Amino acid sequence: MPPIVEIENYSWRYLRAEQPALQDINLSIEEGTFVGVIGPNGSGKTTLANSLNGLIPGQYQGIKEGTVKIAGTEVDAYKPGELPQMVGVVFSDPEAQFTAMTVEDELVFGMENLGLSLAEIRERLDWVTDLTQLKPLLEKPPYEISGGQKQRVALAAVLAMMPRVMVLDEPTSMLDPVSRKRVFDVLARLKRESHNTVIVIEHNLENLVPLADRMILLHNGRVALDSETGLFFRQAATLEQAGVYPPGGIAFFHGLMQRGVYTGEIPLTLDAAVAALEGLIENRRHE
Amino acid sequence: MSDMVHSPYIDVKRMSYCYPDGTQALRDINLSIDHGEFIALVGQNGSGKTTLSKCLNGLYKPTSGDVIVDGLNTRATSIVQMVRRVGYVFQNPDHQLFSANVWDEIAYGPRNLQLPKDEVKARVEGAAGIVGLTADDFEEHPFFLTKGMRQRVAIASILALQPHAIMVDEPTTGQDIPQSLEIMNFLQHLHDEQGYIIIIVTHDMPIVARYAKRVIAMGQGQVLADGPTADVFADRAALAQAFVEPPQITQLAQRSAHLGFDARALSVEELVQQYFVLRGR
Amino acid sequence: MNKTLLGYVPERSPIYAIHPFVKLFFLLVASLFPLFISAPEWNFGLIIFVLLLMLYSRIDMRIMRIYVPVAISMASIIFLAYVVLGGFHPEFIEIGRLLGIRVYWERIRDAIVVYFRILPMIVMMVFFLNTSRERDVIVAMRTLRIPFVVTYVFAMALRAAGMVIEDFGIVRQAEQARGFDTHGKSLPYRLRKYVMYMIPLFALSLRRAEEFSNALIARGFAFTGPASKIKRADYVLTHYRFTRLDAVLTALIGLAFSALLVLRYGFGWFTLDRSVFLPRLEDLLLHR
Numbered sequence: 001m002p003p004i005v006e007i008e009n010y011s012w013r014y015l016r017a018e019q020p021a022l023q024d025i026n027l028s029i030e031e032g033t034f035v036g037v038i039g040p041n042g043s044g045k046t047t048l049a050n051s052l053n054g055l056i057p058g059q060y061q062g063i064k065e066g067t068v069k070i071a072g073t074e075v076d077a078y079k080p081g082e083l084p085q086m087v088g089v090v091f092s093d094p095e096a097q098f099t100a101m102t103v104e105d106e107l108v109f110g111m112e113n114l115g116l117s118l119a120e121i122r123e124r125l126d127w128v129t130d131l132t133q134l135k136p137l138l139e140k141p142p143y144e145i146s147g148g149q150k151q152r153v154a155l156a157a158v159l160a161m162m163p164r165v166m167v168l169d170e171p172t173s174m175l176d177p178v179s180r181k182r183v184f185d186v187l188a189r190l191k192r193e194s195h196n197t198v199i200v201i202e203h204n205l206e207n208l209v210p211l212a213d214r215m216i217l218l219h220n221g222r223v224a225l226d227s228e229t230g231l232f233f234r235q236a237a238t239l240e241q242a243g244v245y246p247p248g249g250i251a252f253f254h255g256l257m258q259r260g261v262y263t264g265e266i267p268l269t270l271d272a273a274v275a276a277l278e279g280l281i282e283n284r285r286h287e
Numbered sequence: 288m289s290d291m292v293h294s295p296y297i298d299v300k301r302m303s304y305c306y307p308d309g310t311q312a313l314r315d316i317n318l319s320i321d322h323g324e325f326i327a328l329v330g331q332n333g334s335g336k337t338t339l340s341k342c343l344n345g346l347y348k349p350t351s352g353d354v355i356v357d358g359l360n361t362r363a364t365s366i367v368q369m370v371r372r373v374g375y376v377f378q379n380p381d382h383q384l385f386s387a388n389v390w391d392e393i394a395y396g397p398r399n400l401q402l403p404k405d406e407v408k409a410r411v412e413g414a415a416g417i418v419g420l421t422a423d424d425f426e427e428h429p430f431f432l433t434k435g436m437r438q439r440v441a442i443a444s445i446l447a448l449q450p451h452a453i454m455v456d457e458p459t460t461g462q463d464i465p466q467s468l469e470i471m472n473f474l475q476h477l478h479d480e481q482g483y484i485i486i487i488v489t490h491d492m493p494i495v496a497r498y499a500k501r502v503i504a505m506g507q508g509q510v511l512a513d514g515p516t517a518d519v520f521a522d523r524a525a526l527a528q529a530f531v532e533p534p535q536i537t538q539l540a541q542r543s544a545h546l547g548f549d550a551r552a553l554s555v556e557e558l559v560q561q562y563f564v565l566r567g568r
Numbered sequence: 569m570n571k572t573l574l575g576y577v578p579e580r581s582p583i584y585a586i587h588p589f590v591k592l593f594f595l596l597v598a599s600l601f602p603l604f605i606s607a608p609e610w611n612f613g614l615i616i617f618v619l620l621l622m623l624y625s626r627i628d629m630r631i632m633r634i635y636v637p638v639a640i641s642m643a644s645i646i647f648l649a650y651v652v653l654g655g656f657h658p659e660f661i662e663i664g665r666l667l668g669i670r671v672y673w674e675r676i677r678d679a680i681v682v683y684f685r686i687l688p689m690i691v692m693m694v695f696f697l698n699t700s701r702e703r704d705v706i707v708a709m710r711t712l713r714i715p716f717v718v719t720y721v722f723a724m725a726l727r728a729a730g731m732v733i734e735d736f737g738i739v740r741q742a743e744q745a746r747g748f749d750t751h752g753k754s755l756p757y758r759l760r761k762y763v764m765y766m767i768p769l770f771a772l773s774l775r776r777a778e779e780f781s782n783a784l785i786a787r788g789f790a791f792t793g794p795a796s797k798i799k800r801a802d803y804v805l806t807h808y809r810f811t812r813l814d815a816v817l818t819a820l821i822g823l824a825f826s827a828l829l830v831l832r833y834g835f836g837w838f839t840l841d842r843s844v845f846l847p848r849l850e851d852l853l854l855h856r
Contacts, residue, residue: 050782053786054785055782055785055786058785059781059782059785079794079795080790080793080794080795081788081790081793081794081795084785084786084787084788085788088786089782089786091779091782091783091786093776093779095731095776096776096779096780096783097779097780097783098727099723099724099727099780099783099784099787100723100727101702101703101706101723101726101727102702102703104803104804105703105723105804108803108804109787109789110787110788111801111803112800112801112802112803113787113788113789113790113795113798113800114788114798115798115799115800115801116801117801118801118803118806121801121803122803125803141572141573141701141702141730142727142730143573143730143734154783157787158786158787161787161788
């Protein structure tokens, strides 16, 4: 089985841009992985996301080098309307993504575009509203629901199309912490219950890090770091140079690491951080 | 007769605000804000924090109670007089930029105040200087600038009004960390070097921990906590009601208090220092 | 009352039991009635009929207050236009003079006839907009088998309008926050300055347009090509059933229209000569 996402020697330069947005990208993602992509603004994250879903080169003009394959087929070899069935995208602006006049219509829109039957639509609608807890909102128009709720609708609308790969481009950047958590709760549930490949681009690492199996750092259009999450966060110096500020717990252990008093695993959640700290202090006491 | 009683710059007395359709947004708010403060207004969406901030500069007039700014009651004062005292920077710069070039954009405010031409020029240049815009930028069309630049132009256009207090709505949303720090450092500079009162409306708790001296936590239209940053972060009950959590580093400190850490730590550096102190024992 | 983009709709109403298609059909057909009716008293009766329908539908009649100034200004404009610029025929009867202009009875009569033709159409539109949620309009269009692209563009226009309305409020406040104040300024000044609101709204729309169209593509939507020709399940229609009542109402509306035509062209009803009101008014104005 080839990896679900295979990117080889890929470069993309937008027309009229001086620099390529992405250079020499080599990435291979196995199906079912939960990947986090981070990096400063302008590092090429959105370009990468759009390269996976066919918007590049479909909607944007520029020069492409190398290959981007989803499930073994080049992205531009898919016929129009086929790629959204493989790769679903959630964008960052909850307002702009909501295209219908009620929540239910929004959820059903993608499924109708795929030509699904009424029975199939009903079934998927049930499943997706349960997963995202949107049942009470089905009849509501967009101007009566919050940004966080709209993002959950976007997530649900894309999930209803059952793509094999989900790409989320800064899905929570415009949301408050409570709404943010709810979106990640859905992603956590998705991770537990299904075999989707999920790629999340984010600035806010606190919620992402516990879920990600693998983290990729983009910097100036190149992959600066790519590894399993625990190993990823050991690279304190590289992360700092790239302008990445990990969550407090991780940053604390970086601080200790940099002063040479810690060589253990970097805890990825608050609970793990507390436990690790307890371990350290207890150890000192026993010395 | 000398006035021995110190009066705050912004005084909110038993203020309530009801939207035109009847929903109660703010209930019986009492606050006072002095010169030299750096305040973070936190709370979840719908808590009333944005409504409160708009009441502080006269964009909204209270339905009961009073908001007194620099001795003027917002209900009895024109908006033009109010914005000279309390500036408000909206979250999305695109909601306000409409001029064909950066110069005119920044000059808009002073021109509204009917200031003489050379005064307008001085203010534009001054404001632009503070946010780091150069003479080359003046001819640019705001629409084509990057988001960060547009935000700076928006801030400059408020600075040109030379208010004493600036409120910024979500200064860091949608920015990456280096950009967020840049904006916050401006605001800190304005506070430290130029004596502005800074009020940020935000839910970025690490930023609050790093820059704000005072935190006002809101929920359900009321003030749930109001005090120095570390104190408010320690008030778990109020924060929970406001649907807000302290930054992760403070949470780590709080949960490690039993090991000897100070639960009021606000930064990684602090906690690391504490570790070495504890380790040394 | 719930606020929709189209107007205020009642929370509960007997009208919701009727399929949206019937409401749209009523609007389209009944709006044609005044075109065939010249006698103002009949058109006035039509207005009363629609107002009664509105009462029955539990619409809050206070919304009609918004339209009163519109009705009055329209009446003045039509009246003045006809009196000053109306047609001339040597047999016109002169009633008097107004500021040196000759006022002819026939012109006044024509103004009244036109005014009472336009008014029912407006009232019917208000009735429609205040009993239809956005979804109802879309469902009505789909039932009429209007191509999906057209109905969807309409739905997107509604969505876009909603976003613009929300943005407009924020833009106004943002301008106020920079000292922009129209209090006590003249109307032409305000109009000039309002133009500047358009620019941020335009900029916001442009920025959103890219994400909006990307979102459409991400949902598998295609305007052209094989993907656009698939058969859609039209899930939203499952919420609405076309009942016998709907069929009966549709038939009634159609019959009423046919009856109108027969009476008008077969029997000469609703014409000016058959009017009872106009001759009385004429007598009154000529002091007979």
